[in-house]
Amino acid sequence: MAQENKQEVTTHKIGVYLWIWGLLFVFSFFSYMVDYLNFEGLLRWALILLFMFAKAALIMAIFMHLFWERWTIVNVLLWPMSFILVFIGIMVAESEYTFFTRLFYFVVGT
Amino acid sequence: MDHVTDKLPKGLSGLTHDLGSDQTAFKKVPWGKAMMWIFLLSDTFIFSCFLISLMTARASTTVEWPNASEVFGLNFFGVEVPLLLIAIMTFVLITSSGTMAIAVKFGYEKKRKLCAWFLLLTAIGGLTFVGMQAFEWTKLIFHEGIRPWSNPFGAAQFGSFFFMVTGFHGTHVSIGVIFLFIMARKTWRGDFDTARRGYFTSMKSNYEAIEIMGLYWHFVDLVWVFIFAFFYLW
Numbered sequence: 001m002a003q004e005n006k007q008e009v010t011t012h013k014i015g016v017y018l019w020i021w022g023l024l025f026v027f028s029f030f031s032y033m034v035d036y037l038n039f040e041g042l043l044r045w046a047l048i049l050l051f052m053f054a055k056a057a058l059i060m061a062i063f064m065h066l067f068w069e070r071w072t073i074v075n076v077l078l079w080p081m082s083f084i085l086v087f088i089g090i091m092v093a094e095s096e097y098t099f100f101t102r103l104f105y106f107v108v109g110t
Numbered sequence: 111m112d113h114v115t116d117k118l119p120k121g122l123s124g125l126t127h128d129l130g131s132d133q134t135a136f137k138k139v140p141w142g143k144a145m146m147w148i149f150l151l152s153d154t155f156i157f158s159c160f161l162i163s164l165m166t167a168r169a170s171t172t173v174e175w176p177n178a179s180e181v182f183g184l185n186f187f188g189v190e191v192p193l194l195l196i197a198i199m200t201f202v203l204i205t206s207s208g209t210m211a212i213a214v215k216f217g218y219e220k221k222r223k224l225c226a227w228f229l230l231l232t233a234i235g236g237l238t239f240v241g242m243q244a245f246e247w248t249k250l251i252f253h254e255g256i257r258p259w260s261n262p263f264g265a266a267q268f269g270s271f272f273f274m275v276t277g278f279h280g281t282h283v284s285i286g287v288i289f290l291f292i293m294a295r296k297t298w299r300g301d302f303d304t305a306r307r308g309y310f311t312s313m314k315s316n317y318e319a320i321e322i323m324g325l326y327w328h329f330v331d332l333v334w335v336f337i338f339a340f341f342y343l344w
Contacts, residue, residue, distance in 0.1 A: 028204060028338075032200075035179050044343075110136065
């Protein structure tokens with residue numbers, strides 16, 4: 001059983017990295033185009049998030065080798081990040097409240 | 111491949127097996143790599159806090175937020191190109207991430223010199239990035255008059271978030287560049303083939319160190335992806 005922890009060394013074909021590199025270039029170009037072509041509103045935000053998550057996923061899965069790691073470390077690393085979403089939710093509510101009170105007091109006065 | 115490790119169950123049953131094995135949980139992960147990942151997870155939370163407070167400040171101010179597309183525009187032969195420098199910085203950092211991934215591959219294949227060359231390329235890419243960032247800061251501070259407490263474009267919080275977020279990221283890049291140069295030298299000298307002891311930790315090391323270095327460097331690139339989206343594009 002002690003040997004279970006023995007490390008193995010696998011390398012991947014250089015083509016894998018070149019492909020991902022190319023895809024990251026393409027996605028970056030697309031997200032730059034979102035700004036260049038002046039997309040507005042929901043479309044802009046959706047596209048920004050789409051390309052951002054696509055790039056992040058490629059970097060983490062392939063460049064950082066998470067795709068080839070065992071599920072234990074993948075789960076231990078990724079689940080805590082869901083707390084970020086909770087924090088975003090809390091702060092959205094908080095900032096809307098702040099915005100409202102500011103507007104209220106700037107208009108009505110103290 | 112080791113025939114013993116091949117017998118480990120994969121996927122979900124692998125997860126329960128690893129965690130319930132009453133042994134080390136992260137099987138086939140060197141301890142240095144696990145520690146780097148845990149550090150990166152904590153760093154993720156630090157950058158998340160910065161970006162979430164950016165969101166909070168931006169959503170709660172009644173003054174209009176500066177248009178990043180105009181603030182970071184570059185006059186290129188008389189034509190105003192939005193975000194040009196930032197786009198080039200993005201491509202440079204992605205390229206250095208690609209060379210880093212290839213360096214890790216060559217390291218594990220024990221191609222010492224190729225690995226060192228690609229580490230050096232990565233370091234030069236990072237240095238280029240920091241150089242362009244220094245140019246950007248100089249332009250914004252001395253020509254545009256952006257300060258942490260005020261700026262001519264809109265909401266006063268803009269400056270403090272710009273310096274805080276890009277500054278903290280730039281610090282990460284700079285530290286990475288220093289370590290990339292150190293690792294390139296160690297690799298070139300053959301430290302990882304001869305298991306020469308490090309001058310600082312006095313521990314033997316091997317090519318896993320390149321992968322751990324790579325994790326840090328890809329993380330820096332990863333953070334930039336989010337900064338690019340939330341600070342410059344949003």
